[in-house]
Amino acid sequence: MRQAGLNNLEIFIAKQIERNGSMPLGEFMSIAMIHPQYGYYINSYPIGADGDFITAPEISQIFGEMIGAWVIDVWLQMGSPNINLIECGAGYGTLMADIIRVGVKIPKFVDLVNICIIETQGNMRDKQKSKLSNYTVSWYDNISEIIANKPSIIIGNEFLDALPVEQLKLGNNGWQQRFVDFDGNGFKLIWKKADKHLLELLPDKTLSNKIYEISKAQIGFIKESSLLIKKLGGAALFIDYGHNKSGYGETLQAVKKHKYSDILKDIGQSDITFHVDFAALKRNIPSYITSPSIVTQRDFLLSLGIKHRAKALINNNIDMEDIIKKQLDRLISKDQMGDLFKVMCFYNGDIKPCGFIL
Numbered sequence: 001m002r003q004a005g006l007n008n009l010e011i012f013i014a015k016q017i018e019r020n021g022s023m024p025l026g027e028f029m030s031i032a033m034i035h036p037q038y039g040y041y042i043n044s045y046p047i048g049a050d051g052d053f054i055t056a057p058e059i060s061q062i063f064g065e066m067i068g069a070w071v072i073d074v075w076l077q078m079g080s081p082n083i084n085l086i087e088c089g090a091g092y093g094t095l096m097a098d099i100i101r102v103g104v105k106i107p108k109f110v111d112l113v114n115i116c117i118i119e120t121q122g123n124m125r126d127k128q129k130s131k132l133s134n135y136t137v138s139w140y141d142n143i144s145e146i147i148a149n150k151p152s153i154i155i156g157n158e159f160l161d162a163l164p165v166e167q168l169k170l171g172n173n174g175w176q177q178r179f180v181d182f183d184g185n186g187f188k189l190i191w192k193k194a195d196k197h198l199l200e201l202l203p204d205k206t207l208s209n210k211i212y213e214i215s216k217a218q219i220g221f222i223k224e225s226s227l228l229i230k231k232l233g234g235a236a237l238f239i240d241y242g243h244n245k246s247g248y249g250e251t252l253q254a255v256k257k258h259k260y261s262d263i264l265k266d267i268g269q270s271d272i273t274f275h276v277d278f279a280a281l282k283r284n285i286p287s288y289i290t291s292p293s294i295v296t297q298r299d300f301l302l303s304l305g306i307k308h309r310a311k312a313l314i315n316n317n318i319d320m321e322d323i324i325k326k327q328l329d330r331l332i333s334k335d336q337m338g339d340l341f342k343v344m345c346f347y348n349g350d351i352k353p354c355g356f357i358l
């Protein structure tokens, strides 16, 4: 194998391919993102103007405050019990810190909330630890590790799109699946016979030679979350870049320094994501769980009163007016995050979560 010009992660992946044959796209994405030594997240602090991309909690504190209001409302409707408040993929810990900042104003909320974070990456955990240093937090690698001994409220912003995806297409030789191959010089994407278990996850209507994306990892995560709220109740809220109708088309992308890059170049040094197929996730929610229609981030935040909160913030910081207005625009405008990002909720219990048509 020619190793010149390859970084450590690329050498690792190339060796795996030489040993085991070409690698399913999802496995490649998982290694690229969360390899414990050389993966993207472990070696970088990618969120923010100086990084590769920006997320809503890092744009404005108002985002986290709105999610905080949603969490508190659900908790009050549940009868203010002792709960697990679980954040999946918490980045720099900003969203959880903003939720708790709202929560300290509500009697007993902070005392009755057991903060849990699902986070695989040590460097991210360190950031979260310092942001949440005044609180007791437990960390987990996977949601399945959390014991359902109390109700749960689960949240995740831009978490699902970091989980691995597979691409499939119906070609002349039947269903094909995307794999990553290495030819001694570089990596390339190839098509091979598809794993038949993946086909079971596809919607009924399928067209030839169109690319379908399906994420077994996301579906598994949604099922685990449902299981967690099955016995003692609770609710889940996931926000991500995605669509609310299953379709075809390739959305897999790599981003570096806020620009698109090649998923097979500088592996481990750019973020790889894809648009979440919320309809596919909704189809896989068990029947004992209630799941209202998916809404846009714009409609969700407007119905929670984001404009009123922005106005109040401006009144208290008049010299920040332009900045706050710009941040608000970024979160809710149709041509910014407002329509591209969708919000999905599911719950178990006698509650009516805000922001959805029930």
Ligand SMILES: C[S@@+](CC[C@H](N)C(=O)[O-])C[C@H]1O[C@@H](n2cnc3c(N)ncnc32)[C@H](O)[C@@H]1O
Pocket (backbone or CB within 6 Å): 033, 034, 041, 047, 055, 056, 057, 058, 088, 089, 090, 091, 092, 095, 118, 119, 120, 121, 124, 141, 156, 157, 158, 159, 162, 163
């Ligand atoms: C795009 S960032 C979003 C961070 C944060 N939620 C925000 O909105 O700023 C994705 C986060 O998920 C974490 N992550 C990625 N893959 C993961 C996995 N398989 N399990 C748990 N966490 C993961 C990353 O380390 C990072 O903290």
